[in-house]
Amino acid sequence: MKFVTVAGPPSSGKTAVLIHTIRHLLEDGTKVVVGKIDCLGTNDGEKYQKLGIPVIVGLSGDICPDHFYVPNLEVIFNWAKEKSAHIAILETAGLCHRCAPAIKGCLAISVVDNLSNIDVPQKIGPMLSTADIVVITKGDIVSQAEREVYRRKMELINPGAEILEVNGLTGKGSLLLKTSIMQAADVDTITGRELRSSMPACVCSYCTGEKRIGKSFQLGYIKKIEATETKGGGG
Amino acid sequence: MGEDIRKITLIGGTTKSGDKETIERLEIHKGDIITLVGPTGSGKSELLSDIEQLARGDTPSNRAVILNDGELNRWGRQMVAQLSQAMNFVLDMPVEDFLELHASSRGTSNNPVIEEVMGLTNSLSGEPIDARDNITSLSGGQSRALMIADIAVISDAPVVLIDEIENAGINRLMALEILSAKGKIVIVASHDPLIILMAQKRIVMHNGGMFKVLERNKQEGEILKKLIVMDNELSALRDTLRRGGSAGIAGAAVNCRVQAHEADGGDH
Numbered sequence: 139m140k141f142v143t144v145a146g147p148p149s150s151g152k153t154a155v156l157i158h159t160i161r162h163l164l165e166d167g168t169k170v171v172v173g174k175i176d177c178l179g180t181n182d183g184e185k186y187q188k189l190g191i192p193v194i195v196g197l198s199g200d201i202c203p204d205h206f207y208v209p210n211l212e213v214i215f216n217w218a219k220e221k222s223a224h225i226a227i228l229e230t231a232g233l234c235h236r237c238a239p240a241i242k243g244c245l246a247i248s249v250v251d252n253l254s255n256i257d258v259p260q261k262i263g264p265m266l267s268t269a270d271i272v273v274i275t276k277g278d279i280v281s282q283a284e285r286e287v288y289r290r291k292m293e294l295i296n297p298g299a300e301i302l303e304v305n306g307l308t309g310k311g312s313l314l315l316k317t318s319i320m321q322a323a324d325v326d327t328i329t330g331r332e333l334r335s336s337m338p339a340c341v342c343s344y345c346t347g348e349k350r351i352g353k354s355f356q357l358g359y360i361k362k363i364e365a366t367e368t369k370g371g372g373g
Numbered sequence: 374m375g376e377d378i379r380k381i382t383l384i385g386g387t388t389k390s391g392d393k394e395t396i397e398r399l400e401i402h403k404g405d406i407i408t409l410v411g412p413t414g415s416g417k418s419e420l421l422s423d424i425e426q427l428a429r430g431d432t433p434s435n436r437a438v439i440l441n442d443g444e445l446n447r448w449g450r451q452m453v454a455q456l457s458q459a460m461n462f463v464l465d466m467p468v469e470d471f472l473e474l475h476a477s478s479r480g481t482s483n484n485p486v487i488e489e490v491m492g493l494t495n496s497l498s499g500e501p502i503d504a505r506d507n508i509t510s511l512s513g514g515q516s517r518a519l520m521i522a523d524i525a526v527i528s529d530a531p532v533v534l535i536d537e538i539e540n541a542g543i544n545r546l547m548a549l550e551i552l553s554a555k556g557k558i559v560i561v562a563s564h565d566p567l568i569i570l571m572a573q574k575r576i577v578m579h580n581g582g583m584f585k586v587l588e589r590n591k592q593e594g595e596i597l598k599k600l601i602v603m604d605n606e607l608s609a610l611r612d613t614l615r616r617g618g619s620a621g622i623a624g625a626a627v628n629c630r631v632q633a634h635e636a637d638g639g640d641h
Contacts, residue, residue, distance in 0.1 A: 283475040290478035
């Protein structure tokens with residue numbers, strides 16, 4: 139079974155791109171299942187169900203969705219195996235951009251769009267730099283020049299990645315993505331594999347539901363900003 | 374840049390009703406300008422998309438698109454430039470910074486290139502722009518002119534796919550000439566008679582399929598000449614009226630001439 143992780147900022151087109159790609163996979167008779175990790179709520183699960191494939195949705199609730207993602211990898215992997223899937227695709231929440239869900243030995247896809255600020259690639263660092271495939275969406279509504287500039291930025295951040303332009307509305311480009319997914323290696327187990335990038339330290343009192351502000355309520359791993367002004371910060 | 378594109382061969386697939394396309398094979402050569410004609414929904418954009426994706430019987434049309442003699446199975450980097458009406462600039466910066474960013478992303482950063490783009494842009498657009506203008510403040514026509522000049526000079530891709538050059542106050546004829554210079558292959562989907570007849574060859578689309586290929590005939594060549602005159606008159610009239618001038622008619626009705634008016638200092 140191929141195990142594929144998909145990351146990317148909110149509204150970059152992850153689900154739209156995947157739906158077109160999965161359609162191509164299904165046409166070839168490939169058995170696909172999808173896992174979707176989100177925070178509070180999502181209707182992406184229903185969108186995938188309309189393709190007639192098994193879907194599992196995990197909502198992290200109070201927990202950081204990436205911290206929720208890692209301990210649930212085995213659950214999702216084993217579920218996909220039970221469904222005798224050829225390909226399991228796991229779409230992550232993509233919220234704070236600190237983390238990257240990529241796993242060593244499993245195909246990692248990141249989806250970003252041409253509309254985002256030119257500095258976004260730096261902001262979402264690991265999510266891009268650890269990906270095997272970077273999918274760029276919304277190329278149909280920006281200029282040729284911007285598409286080229288954007289693509290170049292991606293190449294500089296992740297020189298080894300395959301960069302694909304996909305239109306989430308029409309599905310244009312999703313065939314190439316399908317072909318690349320089919321070339322990914324099969325994996326027997328997820329247990330013992332490693333993440334390509336570490337998760338954030340995240341064990342403070344606020345992780346466990348604390349709401350009150352103030353030093354005396356802060357327990358655990360706390361990091362403070364050094365109160366020195368950034369240069370050029372005005373008056 | 375990169376490998377040379379000598380020709381693109383389209384191998385017919387199926388129409389929307391699943392019948393075989395009338396055109397079974399069509400070769401497009403270096404330096405050709407081809408237009409795609411047909412009502413909305415006839416399959417013009419799909420054909421452009423097949424070319425962009427290098428379809429190999431795997432798109433809804435079941436068409437195949439072959440580059441040169443088939444030795445390339447994917448477009449190389451930056452071989453295809455695209456332009457459509459839906460495209461906008463989204464980066465917020467001065468035009469000159471933007472052009473520099475684009476040029477440097479292609480490893481060709483230098484001032485002459487930027488000056489060349491600015492020169493072309495301003496010859497295409499009725500309203501000149503300044504290199505220090507912010508790119509998001511440009512009008513529709515100015516943006517389109519800049520996009521075309523930028524594709525021609527900085528992108529310089531061997532294949533240019535265009536989904537309609539709208540009449541946004543830019544010189545469409547010159548735009549096509551600029552884009553097709555240097556032996557590029559230019560394929561344009563259009564509803565505009567001037568653009569359609571500009572091309573020697575046009576593919577008539579029907580029901581999702583390539584229905585027939587027409588060459589511009591002698592009479593159409595004559596009509597094109599008339600259209601060019603009419604288009605120039607229309608542009609001149611537009612300019613005059615916009616600058617607060619008045620227009621008049623001299624001679625026959627067709628021979629509408631615009632009287633020059635010096636309402637303002639003029640831009641050129």
